[in-house]
Amino acid sequence: MALLDVDLSNHIPAGWYATWRIDSFAANRFRVVLRDSQATHVDTNTRGKGGPDLVDTNSKRVGPGLRLTVENISASDGAHVDDDWHLVVNPRDPARSPCAVGYNAFIEDSSDFDLNDLTISLTAHKSGA
Numbered sequence: 588m589a590l591l592d593v594d595l596s597n598h599i600p601a602g603w604y605a606t607w608r609i610d611s612f613a614a615n616r617f618r619v620v621l622r623d624s625q626a627t628h629v630d631t632n633t634r635g636k637g638g639p640d641l642v643d644t645n646s647k648r649v650g651p652g653l654r655l656t657v658e659n660i661s662a663s664d665g666a667h668v669d670d671d672w673h674l675v676v677n678p679r680d681p682a683r684s685p686c687a688v689g690y691n692a693f694i695e696d697s698s699d700f701d702l703n704d705l706t707i708s709l710t711a712h713k714s715g716a
């Protein structure tokens with residue numbers, strides 16, 4: 588069962604640009620997958636070199652069904668996730684729909700709850716097209 592399974596398309600529609608950075612500070616291993624229905628953008632096992640180590644960073648226009656999953660490969664039972672969204676609304680938009688979003692996930696692989704063992708930061712905005 589995935590430690591984290593987030594349907595990012597709830598706030599990030601197809602055609603938006605997404606930029607992300609994923610860092611690992613974990614002795615244990617996680618599998619991180621970021622994909623949409625048209626492409627797999629990230630599919631990697633994090634390394635445990637005592638970092639923080641850059642796992643992946645990129646910027647792409649995304650397709651429909653953008654989804655982020657994190658599987659627990661070797662982490663202990665104490666693994667824990669805290670995440671949050673930040674929605675940016677154009678004040679001139681009468682529909683008040685977001686024009687940009689930020690998503691952060693902070694993952695603990697053990698029991699000290701510093702929540703710095705795997706960090707995922709992703710921002711996305713309208714393409715303007």
Ligand SMILES: [Ca+2]
Pocket residue numbers: 695696697698699700701702703704
């Ligand atoms: Ca920790």
